[in-house]
Amino acid sequence: MSLLEQRWEELADIKRVLAKREWFPGTSGNLAIKVNSDPISFLVTASGKDKTKETSEDFLLVDSTGQPVHDSQLKPSAETLLHVEIFNKTNAGCSLHVHTVDNNVISELYGDQGKITFKGQEIIKAYGLWEEDAEFTIPIIYNHAHIPTLAEDFSEFVKGDAGAVLIRNHGITVWGRDALEAKKFLEASEFLFSYHLKLMALKAVR
Amino acid sequence: MSLLEQRWEELADIKRVLAKREWFPGTSGNLAIKVNSDPISFLVTASGKDKTKETSEDFLLVDSTGQPVHDSQLKPSAETLLHVEIFNKTNAGCSLHVHTVDNNVISELYGDQGKITFKGQEIIKAYGLWEEDAEFTIPIIYNHAHIPTLAEDFSEFVKGDAGAVLIRNHGITVWGRDALEAKKFLEASEFLFSYHLKLMALKAVR
Amino acid sequence: MSLLEQRWEELADIKRVLAKREWFPGTSGNLAIKVNSDPISFLVTASGKDKTKETSEDFLLVDSTGQPVHDSQLKPSAETLLHVEIFNKTNAGCSLHVHTVDNNVISELYGDQGKITFKGQEIIKAYGLWEEDAEFTIPIIYNHAHIPTLAEDFSEFVKGDAGAVLIRNHGITVWGRDALEAKKFLEASEFLFSYHLKLMALKAVR
Amino acid sequence: MSLLEQRWEELADIKRVLAKREWFPGTSGNLAIKVNSDPISFLVTASGKDKTKETSEDFLLVDSTGQPVHDSQLKPSAETLLHVEIFNKTNAGCSLHVHTVDNNVISELYGDQGKITFKGQEIIKAYGLWEEDAEFTIPIIYNHAHIPTLAEDFSEFVKGDAGAVLIRNHGITVWGRDALEAKKFLEASEFLFSYHLKLMALKAVR
Numbered sequence: 001m002s003l004l005e006q007r008w009e010e011l012a013d014i015k016r017v018l019a020k021r022e023w024f025p026g027t028s029g030n031l032a033i034k035v036n037s038d039p040i041s042f043l044v045t046a047s048g049k050d051k052t053k054e055t056s057e058d059f060l061l062v063d064s065t066g067q068p069v070h071d072s073q074l075k076p077s078a079e080t081l082l083h084v085e086i087f088n089k090t091n092a093g094c095s096l097h098v099h100t101v102d103n104n105v106i107s108e109l110y111g112d113q114g115k116i117t118f119k120g121q122e123i124i125k126a127y128g129l130w131e132e133d134a135e136f137t138i139p140i141i142y143n144h145a146h147i148p149t150l151a152e153d154f155s156e157f158v159k160g161d162a163g164a165v166l167i168r169n170h171g172i173t174v175w176g177r178d179a180l181e182a183k184k185f186l187e188a189s190e191f192l193f194s195y196h197l198k199l200m201a202l203k204a205v206r
Numbered sequence: 207m208s209l210l211e212q213r214w215e216e217l218a219d220i221k222r223v224l225a226k227r228e229w230f231p232g233t234s235g236n237l238a239i240k241v242n243s244d245p246i247s248f249l250v251t252a253s254g255k256d257k258t259k260e261t262s263e264d265f266l267l268v269d270s271t272g273q274p275v276h277d278s279q280l281k282p283s284a285e286t287l288l289h290v291e292i293f294n295k296t297n298a299g300c301s302l303h304v305h306t307v308d309n310n311v312i313s314e315l316y317g318d319q320g321k322i323t324f325k326g327q328e329i330i331k332a333y334g335l336w337e338e339d340a341e342f343t344i345p346i347i348y349n350h351a352h353i354p355t356l357a358e359d360f361s362e363f364v365k366g367d368a369g370a371v372l373i374r375n376h377g378i379t380v381w382g383r384d385a386l387e388a389k390k391f392l393e394a395s396e397f398l399f400s401y402h403l404k405l406m407a408l409k410a411v412r
Numbered sequence: 413m414s415l416l417e418q419r420w421e422e423l424a425d426i427k428r429v430l431a432k433r434e435w436f437p438g439t440s441g442n443l444a445i446k447v448n449s450d451p452i453s454f455l456v457t458a459s460g461k462d463k464t465k466e467t468s469e470d471f472l473l474v475d476s477t478g479q480p481v482h483d484s485q486l487k488p489s490a491e492t493l494l495h496v497e498i499f500n501k502t503n504a505g506c507s508l509h510v511h512t513v514d515n516n517v518i519s520e521l522y523g524d525q526g527k528i529t530f531k532g533q534e535i536i537k538a539y540g541l542w543e544e545d546a547e548f549t550i551p552i553i554y555n556h557a558h559i560p561t562l563a564e565d566f567s568e569f570v571k572g573d574a575g576a577v578l579i580r581n582h583g584i585t586v587w588g589r590d591a592l593e594a595k596k597f598l599e600a601s602e603f604l605f606s607y608h609l610k611l612m613a614l615k616a617v618r
Numbered sequence: 619m620s621l622l623e624q625r626w627e628e629l630a631d632i633k634r635v636l637a638k639r640e641w642f643p644g645t646s647g648n649l650a651i652k653v654n655s656d657p658i659s660f661l662v663t664a665s666g667k668d669k670t671k672e673t674s675e676d677f678l679l680v681d682s683t684g685q686p687v688h689d690s691q692l693k694p695s696a697e698t699l700l701h702v703e704i705f706n707k708t709n710a711g712c713s714l715h716v717h718t719v720d721n722n723v724i725s726e727l728y729g730d731q732g733k734i735t736f737k738g739q740e741i742i743k744a745y746g747l748w749e750e751d752a753e754f755t756i757p758i759i760y761n762h763a764h765i766p767t768l769a770e771d772f773s774e775f776v777k778g779d780a781g782a783v784l785i786r787n788h789g790i791t792v793w794g795r796d797a798l799e800a801k802k803f804l805e806a807s808e809f810l811f812s813y814h815l816k817l818m819a820l821k822a823v824r
Contacts (some may be wrong), residue, residue, distance in 0.1 A: 009406040017670060021640065022227070025329065025332075025394065025396070025397040026329055026390045026391075026393040026394035026397065027332065027386075027393075028328070028329060028334030030333065050386055051388070053222060053322055055349065056781055071704055093395055099329060099397070101397065101400045101401050101404055102404070102632075104327070104401050105401060105404050105405050105408060107412060108405060109405070109408060109409070120787055121645070121722070121787050121788075122717065122761055122785070122787055122788035122789065123643065123644055123646060123717060126643075126644030126645065126646065130763065131763065132762070132763035143328055143338075145336065145337065145338035167328070167765035169326055169327050170327075170328035171328065180645075182669055183668070184269070184644045185644075187643040187645075189646040190641065190643070191643040191644065191717070191719065194719045195719050195722050195723060196817070197404070197408060198719055198720070198723050199723050199726060199727070200408060200411060200412060201407060201408060201411055201819060202723060202727060202815060202818060202819060203411075203727070204411035204412075205411070205818060205822035205823070206727060206818060206822075228433070231535065231538075231599040231600065231602070231603040232535055232538030232596045232597075232599040232600035232603065233538065233592075233599075234534070234538065236533060256592055256595070258429060263426050263440060303535065305603070307603065307606045307607050307610055308610070310533070311607060311610050311611050311614060314611060315611070315614060315618060317614070332592055349534055349544075350544070351542065351543065351544035375532055375533050375534055376533075376534035377534065393560070401612060403610070406614060406617060406618060407613060407617055408616060409617075410617035410618075411617070430709060434639070437741065437744075437806065437808070437809040438741055438744030438800075438802045438803075438805040439744065439802055439805075440740070440741060440744065440808035440818055462798055462801070464635060511740065511741060511809070513809065513812045513813050513816055514816070516739070516813050517813060517816050517817050517820060520817060521817070521820060521821070521824060535698040555740055555750075556750070557748065557749065557750035563819070579740070581738055581739050582739075582740035583740065607690065609820060612820060612823060613819060613820060613823055616823035616824075617823070
């Protein structure tokens with residue numbers, strides 16, 4: 001299996017797992033995995049597909065500017081520029097963007113503060129933070145309809161090889177050194193969002 | 207594969223996906239896909255079947271008035287007249303009707319207002335609206351037990367080739383130019399309903 | 413396929429579908445399907461099994477008093493006496509008992525009133541009630557640990573060939589003329605419970 | 619099939635079932651099953667794996683101190699010491715640790731009281747308690763980042779061959795004489811947590 005085929009399989013596997021959770025409502029969401037570093041090329045989901053299906057047109061190879069490497073009728077996801085920022089600025093190997101009800105609700109409730117911080121939760125270890133009082137902050141940015149502007153705002157928070165950013169009333173983008181780490185960041189974040197919302201509701205009534 | 211078989215497969219696929227989400231409680235729900243335009247004929251779910259099963263009697267072909275094209279022991283879904291309105295008035299190719307807890311709760315909470323409007327949510331792009339301040343309104347109609355009366359009220363809101371209408375304490379009907387678009391409208395609507403309800407509950411307690 | 417094998421398959425199918433929904437937590441729940449009417453015999457789930465598994469020991473045949481028809485190491489479900497009441501008093505062909513979070517919460521919130529009544533909901537048609545203002549009442553009985561006493565209380569509400577009874581902080585028992593009808597009653601009831609709880613929570617905060 | 623292979627299959631089966639429920643977010647959770655009693659050895663999940671996958675490196679055999687029996691590149695789960703306490707102090711055969719949103723919320727709401735007690739619920743029978751007024755208490759301990767300290771605190775509540783302990787903002791550990799009993803305790807506990815939270819929210823608004 002070539003490197004390209006290997007990366008395709010890894011991304012297809014993540015797509016399958018996340019699709020089973022219904023994390024791509026209305027054909028939303030987009031995923032990317034790096035294939036080469038020099039020059040940078042990565043596989044990204046094609047635009048407008050039903051992500052519960054598996055076909056040979058699910059992903060296409062793009063370069064460091066997000067342009068298709070080969071002639072293709074497929075269009076890269078409209079938000080490819082966000083993945084471009086991640087692969088150009090860091091050593092990340094995989095980047096995932098999904099819409100869930102809980103990440104949207106968190107992004108709206110904490111949008112004015114521009115961030116949400118989690119602390120005192122075991123699952124924070126998934127971010128590679130092992131101290132008892134470790135905290136993890138996820139920035140929340142404005143959802144510009146103009147993608148280059150969104151990518152520019154987003155870029156400000158792309159600092160390490162793994163990370164997470166919420167886009168208000170839109171969704172979360174996470175990335176990691178490889179597919180497993182990106183998925184780990186995603187699952188930890190969604191767990192913390194759901195936990196936070198449920199605790200907030202119950203603390204108010206007990 | 208004939209056109210009829212192709213459409214059957216498309217509708218069977220949607221039925222399978224929605225059944226996995228438990229969106230057909232108590233044998234509820236009905237689905238339709240257009241086969242021919244002139245004269246109009248479409249496949250519609252047979253009445254009273256358990257939609258988690260797949261059989262050769264799941265759908266039957268009906269004409270522009272909702273009557274079976276061939277002699278059959280099968281009865282078209284009781285609500286076939288709503289699909290008739292859609293296929294006669296627009297160029298829609300597929301129409302879906304499901305009952306979910308969240309679409310029922312939304313329909314009751316906003317039923318007196320006769321509609322619910324969504325704005326400032328990324329997922330609104332699934333309706334084909336790409337502006338930053340785009341809004342999407344879903345009308346809510348009274349649930350007449352008399353289906354011809356229900357179909358008449360419903361018809362008033364069947365204006366484009368894709369759309370969505372809530373029936374109070376009953377469910378949602380969505381339609382689109384093809385199966386993918388109808389499903390996209392359905393998923394975007396259910397996402398917005400769930401988001402709206404969760405945000406409403408949490409805004410009240412924070 | 414013999415009648416016994418046919419009924420086994422029908423019950424196995426329902427078990428599989430309900431197990432996927434996680435409706436048998438902690439090996440709870442029990443299911444029964446009538447095989448013969450004169451004299452009465454029915455298949456019932458064996459006690460203490462993990463219902464997410466499928467084995468040749470899932471069910472055993474019992475008589476009109478709930479005693480095994482054949483020598484067996486298997487023990488009929490502890491609550492077989494409730495199914496006995498149903499098959500002896502009515503023409504029901506199938507009876508299902510499951511624990512869900514929502515049916516338990518409803519049974520506790522409305523337990524003192526001894527019943528809950530639903531009205532003005534489309535899904536009520538699943539109970540065979542087609543009028544616009546139809547209502548459906550589900551009695552809620554006390555959860556006696558002594559099963560013969562529980563069965564006696566339960567029996568008071570076993571009146572038709574299809575029905576539903578809640579046992580407080582325990583679960584629901586539904587029955588119907590055949591497996592499809594019993595399942596339809598179950599799904600309609602769970603839908604109404606979930607709808608009712610969600611609407612109650614949201615009406616309080618809007 | 620050897621005893622080792624048999625136990626491997628049992629644990630793999632439980633892992634598969636719990637993974638489908640998304641009970642291992644962010645590679646969290648760990649599972650153990652005893653293989654021999656004298657001297658004690660048990661299979662435990664390897665550290666850092668994606669538990670939705672099935673591989674020959676999912677588990678490794680460790681001794682009564684939690685050290686690998688064979689040379690291996692695999693690292694036993696960081697929390698193996700908790701399973702060590704269980705297998706050394708009791709006749710338990712299986713031990714399961716998972717993170718869920720609901721067990722985390724319960725652990726935080728009742729953490730200051732150091733326990734939560736359930737009573738008057740049918741599902742309590744899953745703990746082997748059959749009296750009408752039986753109650754079951756689950757202790758809640760502080761989540762020390764230092765695992766030996768956590769194991770020491772945990773050990774205080776490891777008294778019988780089956781049991782359950784919550785770790786605050788972390789997760790639940792349950793154990794039983796065999797895999798079925800451990801799973802039964804886990805499912806009963808999660809059911810009671812979800813029931814308790816939902817009832818608490820609804821009692822406040824009705």
